[in-house]
Amino acid sequence: MEFGLSEEQGILQDSVRRLFEEESPLDKVREIAETGTGFDADLWQSFIELGIVGAIIPEQYGGSNMNFFDAFIILEAAGRCTAPAPLLGTMVMAPIALLGAGSEEQKDRYLPQFASGECKVGIAMTEVVNRREDAGLKLEGNALSGKALFVIDAGVADLFMVAIGDDTLVLVSSEAAGLGVKTLPTVDKTRCIAELVFDNVEVEIVGSVGGGAAAIIKILDAGRIALAAETLGAADVMVEKAIAYAQEREQFNRPIGTFQAVKHMCADMVAELEPARSLIWYAAHAHDFVPEDSRLMACHAKAHMAEVGSVVAKTAVEVHGGMGFTDLMGLHYWFKRIGLNRQLLGGPEQVRHEAAIVQEWIAA
Numbered sequence: 001m002e003f004g005l006s007e008e009q010g011i012l013q014d015s016v017r018r019l020f021e022e023e024s025p026l027d028k029v030r031e032i033a034e035t036g037t038g039f040d041a042d043l044w045q046s047f048i049e050l051g052i053v054g055a056i057i058p059e060q061y062g063g064s065n066m067n068f069f070d071a072f073i074i075l076e077a078a079g080r081c082t083a084p085a086p087l088l089g090t091m092v093m094a095p096i097a098l099l100g101a102g103s104e105e106q107k108d109r110y111l112p113q114f115a116s117g118e119c120k121v122g123i124a125m126t127e128v129v130n131r132r133e134d135a136g137l138k139l140e141g142n143a144l145s146g147k148a149l150f151v152i153d154a155g156v157a158d159l160f161m162v163a164i165g166d167d168t169l170v171l172v173s174s175e176a177a178g179l180g181v182k183t184l185p186t187v188d189k190t191r192c193i194a195e196l197v198f199d200n201v202e203v204e205i206v207g208s209v210g211g212g213a214a215a216i217i218k219i220l221d222a223g224r225i226a227l228a229a230e231t232l233g234a235a236d237v238m239v240e241k242a243i244a245y246a247q248e249r250e251q252f253n254r255p256i257g258t259f260q261a262v263k264h265m266c267a268d269m270v271a272e273l274e275p276a277r278s279l280i281w282y283a284a285h286a287h288d289f290v291p292e293d294s295r296l297m298a299c300h301a302k303a304h305m306a307e308v309g310s311v312v313a314k315t316a317v318e319v320h321g322g323m324g325f326t327d328l329m330g331l332h333y334w335f336k337r338i339g340l341n342r343q344l345l346g347g348p349e350q351v352r353h354e355a356a357i358v359q360e361w362i363a364a
Helices: 006-025 027-037 042-049 068-080 085-100 106-118 215-248 260-289 291-319 321-325 330-342 349-360
Strands: 121-124 137-142 143-151 159-164 168-173 180-182 193-202
Touching: 006 042, 006 068, 027 330, 068 085, 068 215, 068 260, 085 106, 085 121, 085 159, 137 159, 143 159, 159 330, 168 180, 168 193, 215 260, 215 291, 215 330, 260 291, 291 321, 291 349
Parallel strands: 121 159
Antiparallel strands: 121 143, 137 143, 143 193, 159 168, 180 193
């Protein structure tokens, strides 16, 4: 069996990498990072024209009808450029939620808006992942009160998808009365994270109350694999930049890459990254095609890539020496994206705990 990209997937990978390199160069990332919105309108329009935003949405709703592994390829390319774009919510998590739990009317109304890029979606999963004692949510009828922290892609969201408990999903307009949005500062300025405060905000329930348990698990798995894909792309670039720098930078009239210590650092990064790539590829494949493995593999992919990404980021900066800490090299954008991705939707320790529950090693 050949475990690799098909010809079509190879073309997709080349196309999206070229798009991101052309439309999201480091200078533009620097510029967008200063705005704090994590969004570039020109880049978003390019995604729409290429059909990226509606990648996994069926054709009947205006999407490209790709499978989840195709979306994985796109997200890996986004990570390579730390692209300031709200792909996680709009391209991945919100469509999967509606396809899994939404009514036919909701699918007909929202999915074409997601596919066209007209409606950008923020994702609030605090209740499922790491609810705080003072930040819970309470739903009474169609009125929502409480607080949701670390809402992903919130900067320019037109719509928020919010998990309440572990079995109900609701949709909230960004212009709803009683909704407060407060940007939370994080290390990564290319992705906007916010806190939502609800004061009897009118919401739209996805499907039915208590009917979203399976969809919540599905989107949580998808989100974790998506974050692992971004981290893989960012780590790949950091390895490439470290190796290129080691070949160019000279000390004692020799490239530093000829020194054994530097060789070992570069080799260690590659040795850590390549096995992780296979793990994450399988997790993305299993999401659609091996349902009995999908939950466990999503947990392993997220937890393991978070650890490997952190090691690669640290080592790549060390290879660059003092230059690695300067804005001139731009390494900190990938470093910070890896760091934030590590914690979103659960840190490695929490996700491994969930994996242990899935394998019935410990009680839920």
